[in-house]
Amino acid sequence: MKLLASLCILLCSLMVQAKTTMLxxxxxxTPTQEGKLESFSVLVFKDGKVIKTGDDKTLKQFPNAVRIDGKGKTLIPxxxxxxxxxxxxxxxxxRLDVRGSQSISEVGERLTEYAKQAPKGWILGRGWDQTLWPEKEFPTAADLDRYVKDRPVVLTRVDGHAIWxxxxxxxxxxxxxxxxTPAGGEILRLANNQPSGVFIDKAEQLINTHIPPLSDEQRQLALNKAGEHLLSLGITSAHDAGIDYETWQLYQQRAQQHTLPIRIYAMLSAAEQHLAKMLEHGVIKEKDDFLSIRSVKIYADGALGSRGAALLDDYHDRKGYQGLMLETQNQLEALMKQSFSSGYSAHTHAIGDRANRIVLDSYEKLFKQVGGKLLRNRIEHAQIVHPDDIPRFKTLAIIPSMQPIHATSDMHMAEQRLDEHQLRGAYAWQTFLKQGSKIAAGSDFPVELANPFHGLHAAVSRMSGNDQPEGGWRAEERLNREQALRAFTLDAAYAAFQEYKLGSLEQGKWADFIILDQDYFNIPVSQIDDIQVKQTWLAGNLVYQN
Incomplete structure (x- = not known):
C-alpha cells in the first residue's frame, strides 16, 4: 500500500513537471531578498522553479496551466x-532510543526490550541525559551491566559529547x-580510579574505534530513513554538520544517480583522516542544487550538559573546572587555513564563551594573514558568548548558526551550570539580529528532535513544549514569527551561499514548499509546535503527502 502511494505521488509529480502548474x-x-514578508494566494511553477506568486488576477494570466486547489491551506517555503x-x-x-528517560532504570527497561529484538553483537543507542534523573549524576558501567552484561553496550549522551x-x-x-585520558577528553573515574564507564568528548574514541563501522548498505539505509523523516517534517534541505569520507563518497554517488532524498549542504569533518584528500577534490556544487560541499566542520569545545563547553570562568556547579578545548588555538588556525586554501569555508563548533572567544580570535588573525573573510564562515551553536564578543560576529562577518530548541532544552541545566554573569550572552538571538547578523537556524538533530516547528515555537516563545516558563526564558532574546521563519529559510540558505536558489518562493528559485494544516502566522504561539505538514514539494515534485 505504501509503495502504491509512493508511485502515485511520483506519477502525479511527473505530470505536474511537464506543464506550468498553478497552486x-x-x-x-515567503520572505524576500528585500527583507519583507510577502503574502500570496497563487503559486505558479514550471520545470521545478517558481514562475510567479500572486493573487486571483494571476489565475487569468496562465489559462492553460494545470490547476491545483490548495483548499485554503497555508503554504510556506x-x-x-x-x-x-x-x-x-x-x-x-x-537503534535504541533512550531520549527522555527519567531514570537509569527506565534506560535499563528500554535496553532489555531492545536486546531481545536486536541481532547479536554490539548494542548501540542514544539519548540519555543524566540531568533529567533524580540523582542528576553520571551513570556507571555497572548500571548497564545489571541489564545487559554479555554483550557490549554503548549509549551516546543526547548531545553526542559523552558515551556510556x-x-x-x-x-x-x-x-x-x-x-x-586523551587531550580534549575526560575519562570519568570511580573512587578506586577505575574508569566509570562514561567517556567525554575525545575520550569517546577509546571505545568508538572498536565498534564495527557502518556497512555501505547500512549507510544507504540510514540516508533513506533520514530523508523520509525530514521530508515528513517539511525539511527540504539540511546542512550536514561534519561528514566522514564514506558519507562524502555516498553523497556524491547518490547525487550522480539523482537519488538524494533532500537537498544537502555538507561540511567535511575536520577530524576525518582523509580531510586533505577530500579538500584536494575541490568544491562540490551540483547544478540541480541537491548537493553542495564547500565547508569544513571544526570542533573547538564540547557541550554544556557534559561540562565539556569551554568557559572563561569556572562552572557554577563544578568549581575549579572550565571545560574542554578539543583543539589548541594553533590547531584551530591550522585547520582554518587548510580550509581557506582550498576555497572552503570554516564552520567551527563553539558552545562556551572561552571557545567562542578563541575561535573569533583565530578567524580574526587568519583573515589578516591569509584572507577568507568572504567565505561566509560560521560558528556552530554560539550558545554562550561573552557580550563583548557578540559584536565581533558582525565585524568579522561570522554567521551565528544557532539552534533555537537548544535554549528551551538547556534552560534549566544552563542555570545549574552557569551563573547569571555567564548567562548574559546566552542564546542571544535578538541581540545578534539587532546588530545585523543573519542567524542560520537548525535543530542539531538527532541531538534534538528534527521537527522544525519545535524550533520555530522555541524561537518565538522561549518556552518549552509545555509552555514554560510563563512569558519565556530570558524572553528579551526571543524572535518574532517573521524573524524565526527567515532564520529557517532564507538566512539559512544565505549561510550556504544558496540565497538566490533556495529559501524563498521568488521568481527563478526552486519550487521547494510545504503545505501546513494551520496558519503559522495566525494561530496562538502555543500551537506552533503542533503544526503538521500535509504536503512537501521539492523542485516542483510532490514528495510527501499526509
Missing part, C-alpha cells in the same frame, strides 16, 4: 535545517585503570 486558494507566505547530522539521524531511527559503556564494551576496548 491556488492558499494562504501563502520548504524549511532548511542549518545544522543536523543526517546519517546520525538515520541511525537513530534504527558497559563493562563488556570496556573489556573489548582494552580499557582499564591504566588507560590514559
Amino acid at each position: 491556488h486558494n492558499v494562504h501563502g507566505y 520548504g524549511l532548511i535545517d542549518a545544522h543536523g547530522h543526517i546519517i546520525g539521524l538515520g541511525n537513530n531511527l534504527m 559503556a558497559n563493562t563488556k564494551a570496556m573489556q573489548l576496548a582494552g580499557i582499564n585503570e591504566q588507560s590514559q
Whole structure:
C-alpha cells in the first residue's frame, strides 16, 4: 500500500513537471531578498522553479496551466535545517532510543526490550541525559551491566559529547585503570580510579574505534530513513554538520544517480583522516542544487550538559573546572587555513564563551594573514558568548548558526551550570539580529528532535513544549514569527551561499514548499509546535503527502 502511494505521488509529480502548474486558494507566505514578508494566494511553477506568486488576477494570466486547489491551506517555503547530522539521524531511527528517560532504570527497561529484538553483537543507542534523573549524576558501567552484561553496550549522551559503556564494551576496548585520558577528553573515574564507564568528548574514541563501522548498505539505509523523516517534517534541505569520507563518497554517488532524498549542504569533518584528500577534490556544487560541499566542520569545545563547553570562568556547579578545548588555538588556525586554501569555508563548533572567544580570535588573525573573510564562515551553536564578543560576529562577518530548541532544552541545566554573569550572552538571538547578523537556524538533530516547528515555537516563545516558563526564558532574546521563519529559510540558505536558489518562493528559485494544516502566522504561539505538514514539494515534485 505504501509503495502504491509512493508511485502515485511520483506519477502525479511527473505530470505536474511537464506543464506550468498553478497552486491556488492558499494562504501563502515567503520572505524576500528585500527583507519583507510577502503574502500570496497563487503559486505558479514550471520545470521545478517558481514562475510567479500572486493573487486571483494571476489565475487569468496562465489559462492553460494545470490547476491545483490548495483548499485554503497555508503554504510556506520548504524549511532548511542549518545544522543536523543526517546519517546520525538515520541511525537513530534504527537503534535504541533512550531520549527522555527519567531514570537509569527506565534506560535499563528500554535496553532489555531492545536486546531481545536486536541481532547479536554490539548494542548501540542514544539519548540519555543524566540531568533529567533524580540523582542528576553520571551513570556507571555497572548500571548497564545489571541489564545487559554479555554483550557490549554503548549509549551516546543526547548531545553526542559523552558515551556510556558497559563493562563488556570496556573489556573489548582494552580499557582499564591504566588507560590514559586523551587531550580534549575526560575519562570519568570511580573512587578506586577505575574508569566509570562514561567517556567525554575525545575520550569517546577509546571505545568508538572498536565498534564495527557502518556497512555501505547500512549507510544507504540510514540516508533513506533520514530523508523520509525530514521530508515528513517539511525539511527540504539540511546542512550536514561534519561528514566522514564514506558519507562524502555516498553523497556524491547518490547525487550522480539523482537519488538524494533532500537537498544537502555538507561540511567535511575536520577530524576525518582523509580531510586533505577530500579538500584536494575541490568544491562540490551540483547544478540541480541537491548537493553542495564547500565547508569544513571544526570542533573547538564540547557541550554544556557534559561540562565539556569551554568557559572563561569556572562552572557554577563544578568549581575549579572550565571545560574542554578539543583543539589548541594553533590547531584551530591550522585547520582554518587548510580550509581557506582550498576555497572552503570554516564552520567551527563553539558552545562556551572561552571557545567562542578563541575561535573569533583565530578567524580574526587568519583573515589578516591569509584572507577568507568572504567565505561566509560560521560558528556552530554560539550558545554562550561573552557580550563583548557578540559584536565581533558582525565585524568579522561570522554567521551565528544557532539552534533555537537548544535554549528551551538547556534552560534549566544552563542555570545549574552557569551563573547569571555567564548567562548574559546566552542564546542571544535578538541581540545578534539587532546588530545585523543573519542567524542560520537548525535543530542539531538527532541531538534534538528534527521537527522544525519545535524550533520555530522555541524561537518565538522561549518556552518549552509545555509552555514554560510563563512569558519565556530570558524572553528579551526571543524572535518574532517573521524573524524565526527567515532564520529557517532564507538566512539559512544565505549561510550556504544558496540565497538566490533556495529559501524563498521568488521568481527563478526552486519550487521547494510545504503545505501546513494551520496558519503559522495566525494561530496562538502555543500551537506552533503542533503544526503538521500535509504536503512537501521539492523542485516542483510532490514528495510527501499526509
